[in-house]
Amino acid sequence: MSFLNLSRPTLVNLAAALETGRLSPPFSASNVANYIPAALNQGIVDELNRLNSIGVHSQHIAYTLRLLAEERRTSQALSDRVDLVWTGPEIAGSQSRDTAIVVRELFSTAKTSVLISSFAIDKGQKARDLFGVLAHAMETNPELNVRMFLNVNRPHNSEVPTSTLLREFASSFRQDVWPGKRLPEVFHDPRSLTLGVESKACLHAKCVVVDKQRVLVTSANFTEAAHERNIEAGVLLNDPVTAIALQMQFESLVTRNILCRIPGI
Numbered sequence: 001m002s003f004l005n006l007s008r009p010t011l012v013n014l015a016a017a018l019e020t021g022r023l024s025p026p027f028s029a030s031n032v033a034n035y036i037p038a039a040l041n042q043g044i045v046d047e048l049n050r051l052n053s054i055g056v057h058s059q060h061i062a063y064t065l066r067l068l069a070e071e072r073r074t075s076q077a078l079s080d081r082v083d084l085v086w087t088g089p090e091i092a093g094s095q096s097r098d099t100a101i102v103v104r105e106l107f108s109t110a111k112t113s114v115l116i117s118s119f120a121i122d123k124g125q126k127a128r129d130l131f132g133v134l135a136h137a138m139e140t141n142p143e144l145n146v147r148m149f150l151n152v153n154r155p156h157n158s159e160v161p162t163s164t165l166l167r168e169f170a171s172s173f174r175q176d177v178w179p180g181k182r183l184p185e186v187f188h189d190p191r192s193l194t195l196g197v198e199s200k201a202c203l204h205a206k207c208v209v210v211d212k213q214r215v216l217v218t219s220a221n222f223t224e225a226a227h228e229r230n231i232e233a234g235v236l237l238n239d240p241v242t243a244i245a246l247q248m249q250f251e252s253l254v255t256r257n258i259l260c261r262i263p264g265i
Contacts, residue, residue: 002043002044003047003064005040005043006036006040008069010035010037011066011068011072012066012069014036014065017034017035018058018059018061021058024058025048026049026052027048027052028045029041029042029045032045032048081237081239082235082236082238083096083235083236084233084234085097085216085218085234085235086098086099086232086233087100087220087226087228087229087230087232087233088229088232099220099227099228099232100227102216102236103130103208106208106214107133107134107137108133108137110134110210111141112144112212113144113147113209113210113211113212113247114134114145114146114208114209114211115146115148115149115210116147116148116149116184116208116222117148117149117205117207118151118222119203119205119221120221120222121177121223122222122223123172124176126224127177127179129224130222130223130227131177131178131180131222134146135180135182138180138182138184139180139181139182145185146184147186147187147250148184148185148186149186149187149205149250150187150188150203150262151189151192151204152165152166152192152262153192154193154195159195162193165193166193166262166263169188169262170262170264170265173262173265174264174265184265185265186261187260187261188262189202189203190260203259206218206219206220206221206234207246209247210243212240214236214237214238215237215239215243215246216234216235217235217237217246218233218234219233220234
């Protein structure tokens with residue numbers, strides 16, 4: 001259908017011309033020229049005349065055009081809520097946003113809650129650079145609640161007690177990862193520390209949920225390499241329904257003791 005090639009404003013203008021009688025059959029290139037781009041003129045004329053020949057009234061055509069224009073508006077509104085988030089070489093004309101910039105923006109604008117899930121995290125200065133903005137936000141805003149869901153790995157062939165591994169992780173997190181005095185709540189999946197490979201699992205999800213409004217789902221871990229150098233892809237959604245649903249997924253696992261708080265953090 002030729003109408004599909006028209007922009008939303010053009011659809012609305014054409015509908016208005018049909019409704020008011022400024023444009024009426026028989027349709028010709030000359031009387032449609034005021035409403036349609038020249039390159040699309042003949043196709044629209046042919047379509048309008050075809051509809052008229054089978055008994056479709058101008059008012060009905062106008063109604064259909066307005067429906068199509070509204071669908072375009074709704075689709076654009078949905079598109080505006082979704083951004084591609086990318087780490088890696090930039091491509092000319094790309095509409096993507098940089099992972100590191102998006103994460104810092106999410107952290108700096110958080111008001112009530114931040115949920116972070118990551119399989120791997122950096123230590124040392126790299127970790128302080130990654131989490132510095134969020135740690136500062138926690139210090140300045142007592143209402144801001146931060147929960148992190150992190151994978152705690154058992155070294156290969158290690159039989160060290162789980163309690164020891166968690167104690168070492170907590171100590172490392174406080175000393176080498178988190179740059180602020182006020183600590184987030186940190187959770188892990190106990191299955192990642194089991195000795196038997198048959199029941200072992202890992203917490204592999206990488207995402208951020210802020211204020212139950214915005215959500216970033218990404219392949220990028222919370223490491224400098226993932227945010228600055230690797231090739232990583234994700235989507236940023238400004239969508240409360242999705243944000244709340246994802247947060248509830250994690251919170252329900254906490255409630256059911258599938259994900260557990262790490263002692264000492």
